Structure formats: C-alpha cells, structure tokens
Amino acid sequence: MAEAERPTLEELGEIAVLGRIFPRLPEAEATLLGPGDDAALLAAPDGRYVVTTDMLIHGPDFRWEFSTPEDLGWKAAATNLSDVAAMGARPTALVVALAAPATTPVDVLESFADGLRLGCAQLAPGCGVVGGDLSTSDVFTIAVTAFGDLEGRAPVRRSGARPGDAVAVAGELGVAARGLRLLFEQGRADALRADAHAVGRQLRPAPPIALGTVAADAGATAMMDISDGLVLDARRLAQASRVDLELDDLGDDALRGGEDHSLLATFPGDVPVPEGFRRIGSVVAGEGRVLVRGAEYDALGGWDPYEQWDGRLS
Amino acid sequence: MAEAERPTLEELGEIAVLGRIFPRLPEAEATLLGPGDDAALLAAPDGRYVVTTDMLIHGPDFRWEFSTPEDLGWKAAATNLSDVAAMGARPTALVVALAAPATTPVDVLESFADGLRLGCAQLAPGCGVVGGDLSTSDVFTIAVTAFGDLEGRAPVRRSGARPGDAVAVAGELGVAARGLRLLFEQGRADALRADAHAVGRQLRPAPPIALGTVAADAGATAMMDISDGLVLDARRLAQASRVDLELDDLGDDALRGGEDHSLLATFPGDVPVPEGFRRIGSVVAGEGRVLVRGAEYDALGGWDPYEQWDGRLS
Known part of the structure; x- marks a missing residue:
C-alpha cells in the first residue's frame, strides 16, 4: 500500500486517532461509565475486584518481524486475562495504555484494537476495554491493566498448596516456546509453514x-x-x-x-x-x-x- | 558516587530489585491481597470502582535533566490521583508498571518508589501501590493505573454543566507551565533559583x-x-x-x-x-x-x- 494511503499518528492527531480506535474496541459488560471522562466506572458486584498489570515492549516482549499488530492486541489481552483467571476470577475489563512512534501508521493501532477485540471475544466474552492512554515513544510499548470479579469466591493464591494435594x-506446555524457537530460527513465514500450531500459540496465546x-x-x-x-x-x-x-x-x-x-x-x-x-x-x-x-x-x-x-x- | 557502588537492574536481577523496591512503596488501606500473587484484590465497598490510566515517557513527559527519580515518582502518582479526584472519588490504590534500560542503577527505582510514597502520603493519605510490573526498555517508561472509591456518590462527569451554573x-493556573518554561530556558539549577515555587509545581504537581x-x-x-x-x-x-x-x-x-x-x-x-x-x-x-x-x-x-x-x- 502506498504510504500516502496510510496516515500516521502525527498526521492525524490524538483526537482523530482515538476516533478511529474506539469503535473497534470490545465493550465490557461491567462498564458503568466508559471513555469520555477523566476515569471510567466499573461494577464490582461482590464489593471486591481483582487487578493485575503487565507491559509488552518491542524487543524483549514482541518483535514486528514476528507479530502482526492484531497478534499483539490479542497477546496483550490474553496475557493479562490469564493472570485474572489464575486468581479464580472472571475477567471483566481492561484499560490499555499505548505509546508508539509518532510516525506509526494509524492502521497499526486499528489492527491492534481488532486484536484486543478478538482476544476478549474468544477468551473472555463480556470482557472489554473501558479506558486507556495514547502517548509517543521511540519504543512501541503497551501497558495493560486487567480487572476481574471473584463472584463471591475466595481468591486462589499461590500459598495454599498442602502435602497430599x-x-x-x-x-498446553512448551508449545509457545517451540513456536518462538522456530520464529528465531526460520522467520515468520517459514516457521508458520513448519508448525503453524506452535507459532500461532506463541503469537496468540490461548x-x-x-x-x-x-x-x-x-x-x-x-x-x-x-x-x-x-x-x-x-x-x-x-x-x-x-x-x-x-x-x-x-x-x-x-x-x-x-x-x-x-x-x-x-x-x-x-x-x-x-x-x-x-x-x-x-x-x-x-x-x-x-x-x-x-x-x-x-x-x-x-x-x-x-x-x-x-x-x-x- | 563510584559506579561500583550503584548496582544496576541487570546486575541485581528482577527478584532482588523487587526486594529493594517493595519496602519503600506506600501501602493502600483498600488492599485485601497485595503483591505476591498473579493479581491483587481490592475492596470496593459501594460495589463500584473508578479507574484511570496514564503513561509518563522519557522525552515527551519528563526528562532526567530536569526531574529527579523522586520527582518522577511523585508526578506519576499526582497526575493519576488527580483524574480519580475529578470524578468525585477518593483515590484508593495504584498499580505501577515501569520499564527501564537494563543499565539503570537500582537506586533510581528506589528513589522513584520513594516519590510514589511521598506523593500518596501528601496528596491522598491511605492510597498506596498494590501491584506492578518491571520490564526493560531503551526508553524509561511508566504506566500508572489508579483506582478510586465514590463512597456512594454519583460520578461527576464532564457532560453535566447547565446554563446558569x-x-x-x-x-493554581499556569504555574507549572511557567516552571517548565524556566527549566527549558535556564536548566534545573538556575530555574529553581529563579522561581522555586513554579519549578517545584512542574516537577511535583500538587x-x-x-x-x-x-x-x-x-x-x-x-x-x-x-x-x-x-x-x-x-x-x-x-x-x-x-x-x-x-x-x-x-x-x-x-x-x-x-x-x-x-x-x-x-x-x-x-x-x-x-x-x-x-x-x-x-x-x-x-x-x-x-x-x-x-x-x-x-x-x-x-x-x-x-x-x-x-x-x-x-
């Protein structure tokens, strides 16, 4: 596609970029107030909520030579949803802060939003994005904070295992790592041909x-x-x-x-x-x-x- | 101080770095479960919670030539607490994701944690840090998500103003901007001599x-x-x-x-x-x-x- 057809973040400006992203984001059923104010408001029916946060950084956590923007949105959702599930909670919502070079085409962020929506729909239906932040950085960086509802359950901690359990x-175990090894050895196209399942799990964990x-x-x-x-x-x-x-x-x-x-x-x-x-x-x-x-x-x-x-x- | 006395993040490793930071972080009264599991658990006594997220990125949002790490921790807390307050809520907790170059001295993160603690204590007593994430990036990046309790109030939105109000x-108005202008024109030391109040408000908003x-x-x-x-x-x-x-x-x-x-x-x-x-x-x-x-x-x-x-x- 010609560059002229791919406007960048700095060409469009923050308001227009947000206008393109918002419609693609998944809605959260727990939302009482969504984007548009200084903060969102979420329901916590049992009077408690689970919170976890995680960054994905270009270089250590993902690379554009391997991941599409949609892969990245999926992975940003999946890795945080997983931490909520591990407490015994049902994931309810995400907030997503994203920093990208000002020269990034806006379609990269649109596809990233698509990945968030697909990941939430597939892995945690009803969970959506209730807020976020857009910034500029030389290093493409994502910070997701995820929330969950224990629905009256006691949280399941790491510290409760007892002898006899x-x-x-x-x-799966070891599949995503096999996919990463193939990506490093062969690049995306050949790795996908060699083991689409493992590479898929590395790029879009399930x-x-x-x-x-x-x-x-x-x-x-x-x-x-x-x-x-x-x-x-x-x-x-x-x-x-x-x-x-x-x-x-x-x-x-x-x-x-x-x-x-x-x-x-x-x-x-x-x-x-x-x-x-x-x-x-x-x-x-x-x-x-x-x-x-x-x-x-x-x-x-x-x-x-x-x-x-x-x-x-x- | 000799470099040998300032161990870096890569020299200490994540576990040891976290061990140095955790004791310096402010505790949140709303914490039901703090760090140590896959997610934290927070109280939401009225069945709702306010959420906002914001990034601070070296370059557009702060510069080491102007800000100390303690200034930065304070500012990361203050800017997010402010968004919670603007909804009519009492700030209860923060989660803080931080990405830093692997060569960053660990004392930078310790001082950053001190700034978070001082900012919370000064601006929102009882609010503290309940979780976070540490990563590596060439660009020093902070993503804070803040939470608040409406204590039964209706949220105050941007959309409710009526003619006659x-x-x-x-x-204050315009003070932090005056401080920033002085920092750019004169550098930190001279700017502080010229107008300590304005520069202080830019570096540590109140x-x-x-x-x-x-x-x-x-x-x-x-x-x-x-x-x-x-x-x-x-x-x-x-x-x-x-x-x-x-x-x-x-x-x-x-x-x-x-x-x-x-x-x-x-x-x-x-x-x-x-x-x-x-x-x-x-x-x-x-x-x-x-x-x-x-x-x-x-x-x-x-x-x-x-x-x-x-x-x-x-």
Whole structure:
C-alpha cells in the first residue's frame, strides 16, 4: 500500500486517532461509565475486584518481524486475562495504555484494537476495554491493566498448596516456546509453514481462561498462570506454599517452556481434578523445591528481563 | 558516587530489585491481597470502582535533566490521583508498571518508589501501590493505573454543566507551565533559583485531590482535571455538556498553561461555590465554545503528543 494511503499518528492527531480506535474496541459488560471522562466506572458486584498489570515492549516482549499488530492486541489481552483467571476470577475489563512512534501508521493501532477485540471475544466474552492512554515513544510499548470479579469466591493464591494435594495443569506446555524457537530460527513465514500450531500459540496465546473459576469452584488450594515456564513457576508456588512439588517427567520442553499461560493448580488429593485439568504430580512436605524423578530440577526454567534480554530490537 | 557502588537492574536481577523496591512503596488501606500473587484484590465497598490510566515517557513527559527519580515518582502518582479526584472519588490504590534500560542503577527505582510514597502520603493519605510490573526498555517508561472509591456518590462527569451554573477552579493556573518554561530556558539549577515555587509545581504537581469529593458533595454538575490547559480542557467540558463557558480574563498564562492538575468544576449558580474553589466564570447556552471578554478564545491552549512532541530526548 502506498504510504500516502496510510496516515500516521502525527498526521492525524490524538483526537482523530482515538476516533478511529474506539469503535473497534470490545465493550465490557461491567462498564458503568466508559471513555469520555477523566476515569471510567466499573461494577464490582461482590464489593471486591481483582487487578493485575503487565507491559509488552518491542524487543524483549514482541518483535514486528514476528507479530502482526492484531497478534499483539490479542497477546496483550490474553496475557493479562490469564493472570485474572489464575486468581479464580472472571475477567471483566481492561484499560490499555499505548505509546508508539509518532510516525506509526494509524492502521497499526486499528489492527491492534481488532486484536484486543478478538482476544476478549474468544477468551473472555463480556470482557472489554473501558479506558486507556495514547502517548509517543521511540519504543512501541503497551501497558495493560486487567480487572476481574471473584463472584463471591475466595481468591486462589499461590500459598495454599498442602502435602497430599494433586498438582494439575490446564492448557498446553512448551508449545509457545517451540513456536518462538522456530520464529528465531526460520522467520515468520517459514516457521508458520513448519508448525503453524506452535507459532500461532506463541503469537496468540490461548490460555484456558474459563477454567480459572472452574478450578476455584472445585476447591483449588493454590493456582497461578504459567508464564515463565512450568518448573520456574511451580517453584514459585512451592516456595509461597512452603512445600515441595513432585512433577511427572514431562520432558524438558514442557518443563521449561514459557508463555503458554496455562494454569497450574493444586487440588485436594482425595477427589478427581476437575474436567479440563490433568494431574501432573503431587504436593509433598518440603521447602520450596520442584522434584522430577526424585531429584531437584534445577535447569534454567525461566526468564528474567533484566538478566536475559539480549537487547536486540530487530 | 563510584559506579561500583550503584548496582544496576541487570546486575541485581528482577527478584532482588523487587526486594529493594517493595519496602519503600506506600501501602493502600483498600488492599485485601497485595503483591505476591498473579493479581491483587481490592475492596470496593459501594460495589463500584473508578479507574484511570496514564503513561509518563522519557522525552515527551519528563526528562532526567530536569526531574529527579523522586520527582518522577511523585508526578506519576499526582497526575493519576488527580483524574480519580475529578470524578468525585477518593483515590484508593495504584498499580505501577515501569520499564527501564537494563543499565539503570537500582537506586533510581528506589528513589522513584520513594516519590510514589511521598506523593500518596501528601496528596491522598491511605492510597498506596498494590501491584506492578518491571520490564526493560531503551526508553524509561511508566504506566500508572489508579483506582478510586465514590463512597456512594454519583460520578461527576464532564457532560453535566447547565446554563446558569458557575464555573469554578480549585488549585493554581499556569504555574507549572511557567516552571517548565524556566527549566527549558535556564536548566534545573538556575530555574529553581529563579522561581522555586513554579519549578517545584512542574516537577511535583500538587493537585487539590481532597477537593474532588468536596465538589461532588457540594453538587458539582460537571468536573475535570485541568491537565492540558484551562481553555483547552474547558472547551472539552463545554463540548461534552453542549454549552458555552464564559471565563474571566485571567491572562494568557492562566488560560493556556497546562500540567497544574487543578480541578475545573461547575456548580449550580444560586449557591456559593464550596470552600477551596473560586468562581472564574459562568455557563451559558451554546455549542461547546470557551468565551473570554465575549469572544471565542481560540489561541492554542493545549498539547497533542502526536502533533507537538519535538522528539528531543535530552
């Protein structure tokens, strides 16, 4: 498409850009007041609300050579919805702050909004965007804050696992990491040809959002979103609960791969885990370790943005 | 101080950095669950909550040659608290996402946290930080989402002004803009010597947060935070309410200067404006204009980040 047909943010100005984005954003059923005032107003029927926030930054978190703007909108929704679900809550709304270079074509933001709408519709129907902020930055940056409704449930924390509980997972393990490896090795087009499923999961994660409330209702004693890899996140749960987790040997890819945003939960050991979850181990007395085949699994299982980002901005 | 004594984010790693920041952050009285799980849990006693989000980006929004990290923490709190207050709500909590170059000394983030704590303590006692996110970016970026409690009040919107209402302001006008002009002209040290009050207000805005609920209780028909300049924001209120606003001639500095984060409100014309507010004009029938001395005031009165940012990153 000719550049002349793609007006940029600085050419259109903030008001016109917002006018193009707003109609594409998903509406939230919990909205009492949406955009247009200094703040939005949301319903919290049980007198409490769940809150989580997360940034996606060009370079460490996504790259335009791999992600389309629509992919990015989907991923920004999915990763935050997942944190809400992991508390045992139903996601209700997002606010989205976005900073982009002033030379960014406005259609990039329109497609990003489409991705937010598709992600919410697919993963958490009824959840929508109730507010946001637009700024300029040399680095394309997104900050999403997500909200959820516990609907009277007690929140499911990381710290409640007890010896004798079953360890269970809902969602895939290691698939998004396989997709990322393919993207780095082959680029987007060839990677999609080699394994469209894995690449698709890396670019548009499909966390089992609706199973968060299912787990809470089934009596989950602890739960969290697996964002940085099963073993690394399981260790965080083990440490918070002051127990050890014995996991089945699922293979290094499943044990270490991050970004699937599957749910890791523990359930009382004397009842079956709820539908949608599969048992992958047991909670035993201990001190915050993850054991596989009886030995502590201490291979690198995660991602520290300050230590491991390679600084590439390709 | 020798660099060796200032460990950076990449040297310490995320866990250790968070361990240094958390103890410095202000606690929120509304917290039911704070950091440590996938999401925080907050109280919403009246079954609703107010939400607003805003980014501060190095370059367009702040510059290290002018602001200390503590200034920046204060400003990040103040600008968001102000949007909550402008709805007639009491600010209850913030979540703060921060992205910094991996080579940033950790003491910069510690001082930023101190600024958040000082700002909350001074402007909105009881409000605190309940969660956040740390990332890496070449551009130092902050995204704050703020929450508030209407305590049973109706929200005060921009759209409720009616002909016959009084137009009133709480807080200063044009002072922060004078401070910014001095900073650009003279640099921080000389600007502070020339006008410490104005420079201080630019770097650490002091919006009249507590007057937001006072205005709502006094029957304010419309209200908003003056972030981009009195005339520009008054025009937004006039347009939302489908009225004209006749303002006293307060001088160009007061009419145009932004970033004071004072409160602009309209009140029924037959009763005195509440203490802390001063009357600066009247609402008349009209179509969204701002009039000064009987003529439309159409000098530039604001700031569009996409059109006006000069791209300087000094």
